[in-house]
Each structure stands twice: as structure tokens, then as C-alpha cells.
Amino acid sequence: MSKVLVIGAAWVGDAVLSQPMLSALLRSNPGLEIHVLAPIWTHGVLQRMPEVARVLDNPFKHGELALGARYRLGRQLEAAGYDQAVVLPNSLKSALIPWFARIPRRTGYVGEMRQWLLNDARPLDRQALPLMVERFAALAQPAGTPLEKPVPQPRLVPDLSAQAATLARLGLSLGQPVAVLCPGAEYGPAKRWPVRHFAQAASQLTEEGFQVWLLGSGKDRPVGEAIVAAASGPVRNLCGSTQLSEAVDLMAAAQRVISNDSGLMHVAAALDRPMVAVFGSSSPRFTPPLSQQAHVVSLNLPCSPCFKRECPLGHLRCLEELQPVQVMGVWKN
Numbered sequence: 001m002s003k004v005l006v007i008g009a010a011w012v013g014d015a016v017l018s019q020p021m022l023s024a025l026l027r028s029n030p031g032l033e034i035h036v037l038a039p040i041w042t043h044g045v046l047q048r049m050p051e052v053a054r055v056l057d058n059p060f061k062h063g064e065l066a067l068g069a070r071y072r073l074g075r076q077l078e079a080a081g082y083d084q085a086v087v088l089p090n091s092l093k094s095a096l097i098p099w100f101a102r103i104p105r106r107t108g109y110v111g112e113m114r115q116w117l118l119n120d121a122r123p124l125d126r127q128a129l130p131l132m133v134e135r136f137a138a139l140a141q142p143a144g145t146p147l148e149k150p151v152p153q154p155r156l157v158p159d160l161s162a163q164a165a166t167l168a169r170l171g172l173s174l175g176q177p178v179a180v181l182c183p184g185a186e187y188g189p190a191k192r193w194p195v196r197h198f199a200q201a202a203s204q205l206t207e208e209g210f211q212v213w214l215l216g217s218g219k220d221r222p223v224g225e226a227i228v229a230a231a232s233g234p235v236r237n238l239c240g241s242t243q244l245s246e247a248v249d250l251m252a253a254a255q256r257v258i259s260n261d262s263g264l265m266h267v268a269a270a271l272d273r274p275m276v277a278v279f280g281s282s283s284p285r286f287t288p289p290l291s292q293q294a295h296v297v298s299l300n301l302p303c304s305p306c307f308k309r310e311c312p313l314g315h316l317r318c319l320e321e322l323q324p325v326q327v328m329g330v331w332k333n
Contacts, residue, residue: 002029003080005103007087007094008038008046010062011186012244012263013287015042016270017133018088019154022051024140025086035080037097044244045267048156065093074100086139087118107139132287153290154270158252159245166246170238172213179210180251180268182259183227184220184239190281190311191261193319193327195223199230200324201258206233210256213238215247215264258327261287269294276330280319281306295330297322 004025009015015038026032035054036046046055059073060066074097085098087108095117098106107120115121122143129135129147137151167173183198185191202212212233214224218240228235242250251257251267257275259265261282268275269289277289279298283305288296298304304318311318 002031002083003033003035005077005080005082005085005098005101006034006036006038007085007089007098007108008036008042008058009088010039010042012042012045013266014088014132015045016154016156016263016266017287017290018136019049019051019156019270020133020151021086021088021136021140022049023152023155024137026051028140035082037077041244044246044248045156045263045270047245048158048248050157060093067096070096071100073097074102077101078103088136088139092117109135109139130285133290153272153292154266155272156248156267156270158249158271160249162246163249163252166242166249170236170241172236172250173211174253176211177209177255178253179205179212179256179258180254180273181212181214181227182216182257182262182264182268183214183223184216184264185260185262186217186219187262187282187309190306190308190316190319192223193258193260193278193280193322194316195226196230197319197322197324197327198227198258201328202227202235203232204324204328205256206231206235212236213250213254215239215242215250256331265289274331276327278319278322278327280304280316280322281308281311283307297327297330 033053036052037056037058039058043055046052078101082103084105085103087095090111092112092114095114099117106118108118109124110121133151138147205212212235214237216239220239224237224239228237252271254273257268257273261279265277269291272291275294277296284296299318299322301318
């Protein structure tokens with residue numbers, strides 16, 4: 001049986017977008033064993049991909065070289081006998097471990113003067129592959145092979161027994177339809193729909209008979225508390241109360257999802273949940289939610305997308321002026 005080591009993406013959303021690439025690797029070699037070396041905060045989505053046989057921890061912080069530690073990890077991985085490494089990040093640092101591990105074939109895009117680390121280094125044609133999911137998927141094919149489009153949408157498979165255990169632990173029930181709101185965005189406040197808008201949407205959803213759950217990380221808990229305080233109906237703030245894998249399983253129960261452009265947006269799309277994705281400072285042209293049930297809403301102001309963490313003009317009109325009626329109206333059309 002052949003083995004592949006994938007150096008995984010550093011963001012949750014990007015990790016979700018790598019699933020079609022993993023699936024393509026497995027289709028081309030049905031006996032393949034895929035291991036993914038990735039930051040621990042992405043493990044929850046990788047654990048919900050049947051293609052992944054093993055998830056390994058990439059312990060290095062963003063920007064951290066730690067050359068000696070990378071060398072030692074690479075030499076440890078050499079014993080696994082990988083036949084190929086596929087390096088998803090474009091940094092030089094991400095290509096060091098497969099090189100230290102002496103993996104015979106090392107695949108990735110040209111970048112950061114790392115061609116000497118990759119013996120299957122490929123130029124990236126950004127016009128031919130405008131979407132990140134396409135760029136990842138192309139690495140699963142032989143060099144020079146045109147990518148067949150459209151790439152299948154990412155898929156996550158919830159663990160229903162784990163879902164039941166999480167519901168019981170949190171005192172939740174599926175007796176009412178579920179609406180999930182995802183008010184966080186790790187990148188920065190310029191991607192976050194305002195609290196008062198989320199609260200108004202939550203209030204309307206409870207009036208329509210939905211139970212409303214807020215999902216996110218511990219960093220999102222204060223925002224969740226503010227939404228609960230401003231909403232007129234009962235809302236459960238689960239931000240910081242779940243592991244990512246548990247959030248995936250809970251998201252699978254949702255009949256409605258409203259999300260900022262975030263990792264959980266891509267989780268909802270990969271679970272094919274009916275969703276509205278709110279875009280402000282970012283653009284859906286590169287990393288859109290890939291699902292027929294996902295709807296993107298944006299004001300498309302002249303100043304957006306600016307791709308900034310905070311509004312450079314100080315007004316955040318792209319999200320402040322995007323009213324709940326515009327978001328909720330998607331499901332009335």
C-alpha cells in the first residue's frame with residue numbers, strides 16, 4: 001500500500017477546501033493511505049473526511065522557522081515510508097519537513113524560492129485556476145494535466161453517534177428545527193456582520209419556530225453573549241463550548257445557517273446546509289462557499305473588497321448597511 005503525506009492548510013476553511021484534492025488522490029490510487037500533517041485547530045474537519053487515514057499535528061506557529069525542530073520531525077516521519085508529499089501552503093518552511101523526511105516525490109507550487117525542496121514543483125497559473133479549491137485539486141493530478149472542471153464540492157461526513165453525545169452533553173434537542181449562526185471570523189472585524197444584525201436575525205428565526213445556536217471558538221464567546229443579550233428570543237451561545245469536530249456534527253443538524261466569511265462557512269457548505277454567507281471586506285471569487293444551497297450576500301460597494309482586517313475608512317459600511325431583511329430575504333424568494 002502506498003502512502004502520501006499532505007502538508008495541510010493553516011486555516012479551517014482552506015482545510016475544508018482541500019477535501020476534493022484528497023478525494024482525487026484516493027480515486028487515482030484506491031489503495032492509498034493518506035496522512036495529513038496540519039495545525040491542531042484544523043484537525044476537527046480533517047477527522048470528518050473519510051479519505052484521511054491519520055491526522056498528524058503540525059506544531060509550528062505561523063511564521064516560526066524552528067529549523068532544528070522541523071529537521072527532527074522530518075526524520076521521525078521518514079520511518080513511515082511515504083511515497084509522496086503534497087505541500088498545500090506556498091511557504092518555504094512548509095516544504096522543509098518532506099525534504100528532511102526524504103520523501104521521494106515532493107509536490108507543490110513554485111514559491112518562496114523553494115524549488116530545491118520540491119522535485120515536483122509546478123508553476124501556478126492563477127488565471128486558469130482562479131479558485132483555491134481548484135489549485136489544491138490540480139496538485140492531485142500529474143503535472144501538466146488540465147484540471148477537469150467543475151471540481152466536486154467539498155464534503156464532510158458528520159459522526160452521528162458523536163453528534164448524539166454532544167447534544168446530550170450540552171442539553172440540546174432536535175425536537176425543533178435548528179438555525180445556526182456563526183458570528184466569528186478569525187481574520188478580523190472587517191469580516192464580521194454586526195452584533196445587532198445577528199441579534200435581529202436570531203429574533204426572527206425564533207419567532208419562526210427555530211431554536212438558534214451560535215457556533216464559534218472561545219474567542220467568539222463575548223460576541224455570542226452580546227447577541228444573546230440583544231435578541232428577543234431564546235438563543236444558545238455555544239461559542240467555545242465545542243471542539244471543531246463537535247461543531248461540524250452540530251452544524252449537520254441545521255436547517256438554516258447564517259455565517260460570516262469564515263471557516264464555519266465552509267463547514268456549512270461542505271455539509272450542504274441551507275446557508276446565507278455574508279461578505280464584506282472579502283470576496284467570494286477566490287474562496288466562495290461551494291454548495292448549491294449556499295447564497296452569498298454582499299453590498300458590492302466601490303470600496304470593497306478591500307481584504308483588510310479592519311475597515312481602512314473607519315465606517316465598515318459594507319457590513320453595517322447590509323440589513324437582516326436582505327439576509328433573511330434569501331429564504332423567502
